[in-house]
Amino acid sequence: MSVSHYYYASGVSSDIVTCNIEGDELVIFFDQNGTSKRVHRSEMTTRTKLAGLPREVSLDGGDLLMWSSSPEEDAWLDKNQLVGVSKLESKKSYLMASIILVPLLLYGLFTQALPRIAVSFSQYVPYGIKEIGSKHTLAALDSTLLKPSELSTESKELHANSFYSLLAKIETENKNYRVHFRHSNVLGPNAFALPDGTIVFTDQLIALVEENQNVLNAIFLHEVGHVENNHSMQLIAESLFATLAISYIFGDLSGVLDGVLGVGTSVVQNQFSKAHEWEADNYAIGQLKALGKDPADFAAAMEAFQTLATEQSDVDSWFSSHPLVQDRIDNARSAK
Structure with missing residues (x-):
């Protein structure tokens, strides 16, 4: 179980909650009033994991859960498949490739792409x-x-x-x-x-x-x-x-x-x-x-x-x- 923050769609209040996984459901315990809420994994929209930041989970109805999830809980959210940025961060080969390719892409953007776009744009200004x-x-x-x-x-x-x-x-x-x-x-x-x-x-x-x-x-x-x-x-x-x-x-x-x-x-x-x-x-x-x-x-x-x-x-x-x-x-x- 992990302690997280639960934000309501209205944006005017939030609760400290404790999360626990039971099968395909996430059980959210509201510490302040002792109630709980069950949410099926299919009812959640998750953002990819970014380093050590809390996991952002959007729920039906507009509520938002900022979940301080463990690696096991991340695996459950991602159906045991690392995706997106989390996958890139976990692979040294991707990291090395990004160190080489990102500067090259930025160089091409600023020295080749942007000047050509600007030349085309300038021709259409009345x-x-x-x-x-x-x-x-x-x-x-x-x-x-x-x-x-x-x-x-x-x-x-x-x-x-x-x-x-x-x-x-x-x-x-x-x-x-x-x-x-x-x-x-x-x-x-x-x-x-x-x-x-x-x-x-x-x-x-x-x-x-x-x-x-x-x-x-x-x-x-x-x-x-x-x-x-x-x-x-x-x-x-x-x-x-x-x-x-x-x-x-x-x-x-x-x-x-x-x-x-x-x-x-x-x-x-x-x-x-x-x-x-x-x-x-x-x-x-x-x-x-x-x-x-x-x-x-x-x-x-x-x-x-x-x-x-x-x-x-x-x-x-x-x-x-x-x-x-x-x-x-x-x-x-x-x-x-």
Whole structure:
């Protein structure tokens, strides 16, 4: 006999009970009032045994028995056949296989399956959704990280007209590109693209490349590459699916795994971003070549960024959301 807890379907009360097996029936003795209840094995729904936790047994009517069952009682519940997780836990061969296969499956999920799902998902997001999201994102940035541009009107018009002239010479799926200029001491020299085709240049970036229009054109084409390849929507989908997958796999162990998962999610997302950066780089280089321009202009842009870098290491390469600058410079200069 074993002491367990009996929870009523109403959820408002419970009793301490003692359980005893008699043939195909389980006799439940209610210690508080001295009554008993007989339940046939066929009237129970059991969960598989998980390590040393009490066995969860659902009874007809919605009542629940949390049974601190012995191995013999577990065998009775399972009709003398170990099943599910209990069987896996009892076999060393299964344990060894899981140690090898589970990491491989997770690697395949995060590096192959999720990116492919995200690419497919991003292709079906309507432009109207992208436009609404982009407007809200830019408004949020304008109220926090960005300030109005301090460039002269003439300078902004000169750069924007050059960008729009480039667009007129290339084929793009997105027909709604818009260029904005902002000042930001927080973001520093930067350019970014939103899903609807909004591309923002900071004054600090314009100054960094000394307003060299050829270099700015190369950076602009890089941002166009992000939009044309739906990178923003892919990253949103990848982040969402990765979060759901991690939560599903680890379940309520999140309290123990918060630190590990935080780093893991960051690494996963940054690797996605690195792939996007390479794709956008190669898009810009390809367009420069098609326009009869020198891919070295893009290398010059990266060299300008390199002047800001104080150190590059393997750790930087792994945790940075962008590939190492020197690798991107070499890639652009090797293009013929």
